[in-house]
Amino acid sequence: MTETDVVIIGAGHNGLTCAAYLAMAGLRVHVVERRKVVGGAAVTEEFHPGFRNSVAAYTVSLLNPQVIRDLRLAEQGLRIVERRAQNFLPAPDGSYLLTGEGRTKDSVARLSVHDAEVLNGFSRELEDIADVLRQFVLRAPPNLLEGFGTAAIREAMNAFQSANILRTLTLEQSRSLLDLFTRSAGEILDERFEHDLVKALFGFDAIVGNYASPYAAGSAYVMLHHAFGEVNGKKGVWGHAIGGMGAITEAMARTARDQGVAIELDAGVREIIVERERAVGVVLENGETIRAKYVAANVNPKLLYTRLIAAEALPADFLARIRHWKNGSGTFRMNVALDRLPSFTALPGEGDHLTSGIIIAPSLGYMDRAYLDARAQGWSSSPVVEMLIPSTLDDTLAPAGKHVASLFCQHVAPELPEGKSWDDHRDEVADLMIATVDSYAPGFATSVLGRQILSPLDLERQFGLLGGDIFHGALTLNQLFSARPMLGHADYRGPIRGLYHCGSGAHPGGGVTGAPGHNAAQVILRDHRALFGSRG
Structure with missing residues (x-):
């Protein structure tokens, strides 16, 4: 003992x-x-001979x-680097959106002048509210207790202090905060923007790890949750841990x-x-x-x-x-070993866009259908895929000239309908995820040397993530x-x-x-x- x-x-x-x-x-x-x-x-493991990658959690921003x-x-050796571009969203018609410092507004303007004009205002609104809510991250929220005593007095003081933090919001910001906690991301984005890719840029954050449509009530909060992050002192930025x-x-x-x-x-x-x-x-x-x-x-x-x-x-x-x-994130995780970098039809060849979060979800409607598909049949026929290629920023993960990619795929049902088992369908769905990326980057499928597949059931077995x-x-x-x-x-x-x-x-x-x-x-x-x- x-x-x-x-x-x-x-x-x-x-x-x-x-x-x-x-x-x-x-x-x-x-x-x-x-x-x-x-x-x-949050682990790094070899999943194919000579190829290592972040197995489940795969990107950095929210680390306080x-x-x-x-x-x-x-001091313990941790080094976090920023992506050279933040997000890349290709569309089936060959258009694309590329975001990052000095890129976002011009890229949006090529798609919609209106959206470029309102973009900074919307981003600032999210950032201002996120700045206030960050003050709640490293403190316990007010706890509801029965009766009266020392603990109840302590929680009353906590509630008072929390209210004082929220009082720093203007009335209009308070209205926006209520919207973000109760409304759908899709409704809010449809009111603000007109181009599908611009809506998808924000809408993707509303469904990450969220087994729901972007039009589900409350999905706007998940979008806000992902705005809390920073890398190396830069708010709203995503990065990679070497x-x-x-x-x-x-x-x-x-x-x-x-x-x-x-x-x-x-x-x-x-x-x-x-x-x-x-x-x-x-x-x-x-x-x-x-x-x-x-x-x-x-x-x-x-x-x-x-x-x-x-x-x-x-x-x-x-x-x-x-x-x-x-529980249930609607998540299917893959790690793939590549013998070359992908080339996207919308933006061929190498470039900073390959260091970004590559989001295959060209519209809110696409995300909504992906969720409805998964509810009906167990997985999306046209899934949402975010692909990161961390070896473009980190040469410790793959042999020289080769690469690794993380695929974060949605939507899939945490439990398959009609008594089906994920053990019987994981390879079929993995093939679909690879084919989805290949449809935007022809040749991707043939570049895959090896793959690691984690269905919701695998995530539960390996990491205790119930329902994935x-x-x-x-x-x-x-x-x-x-x-x-x-x-x-x-x-x-x-x-x-x-x-x-x-x-x-x-x-x-x-x-x-x-x-x-x-x-x-x-x-x-x-x-x-x-x-x-x-x-x-």
Whole structure:
């Protein structure tokens, strides 16, 4: 038996972030990870001889700059570079949109003078609101509590402080914020812009990891969620971690280990030990017991409460609700080894556009049909594909003259209809994704030397992403802010004393941010000081 102050379930980026902060404050921390490598879904692995890539999470922007500084990730070797162009959207008619610093407005103007005139105003509106909401990222949202006492007073103060942050918005910005939380991205974009590719540029962010149409209510918030990011101090920019996404989590693990954190791999958790209505440790799949003052879970909330804790240890109403926690990203992930770079009909040859996020989704209608197809038959007949070719920015990933590409594909049903299994259809759907890219870049299919396929079922098996959900739970209004993962538990504390949520199923939600891990650590430290003062 091992004893420690905190045991953390899952060595993904949030678990490692939480561990590092706790250890820097002097607590003994033990992280257990089911897989044989650290990183969770943010890992870099060889998937074809000589070819390495970010396996699941695949691009950088949302990683919080304070987390980068506090964990000294640059000192640990992390280097993030910007894409030379941000996004490239080819259309079937040969037109295209190419965005990035010094490019976007001119490219939009070639498609629509009207859209070029209103583009800066719309982008500024999103940026201004995102600037205000960024202030909520590294703090717990107000938590709804019953009764009156010290905790209720604390939450009332938190609500007051949150209201003061929102008061910095103008009335018109407040109206826009309400729209972004409640309306569809499609409605808003149709009101502002006229060209399909311009609408698709913003609309794609509304469906990334979101198994929904861009015309679904609430999809505008997902669009806003993706506006929170920055790279190297530049807001709204996307980039690449040299060495792949695993370079981020490896740097985090080095910081954690430097602070004395024990990280145990190949150590899946069988159950959380609950005694006298308090979480006091975990039992591993190999039978080993680790006892701790606190247990922090960097796993999907539904997985946590339906698989790792005995039902009788939980409040019945809580368990009933968490069983209906909504998962499913509509995501199909592929990594491909290429013997050459693709050449797009809309913009042939090499160029900065190949360093960008290449989005095959030429209109909101195309995205809407992709979702409806998946609902009806299990996958889209004309899927949405974002392709990144990180080897254009990073020569450590592939042999000289060769390349790797990440394909983030939507929409696919988390569970196939009529009892079908993803194991029987994954290759068929992978062929479709390759053919979709080939229809815009002829010859792409013949350039593929090898491929790695991750269906929603594969993502669940390998990374614990239930239904393939990359966010550990849908970013819907009933699963956001004070309701993430549930009203009454937005403060990172579970319904059992000593149990905490430190993963993306807690505020502020999905993406490689480090924010839930940071926030959960602050709550654990506050509770520890309340119990023990300055004593360990």
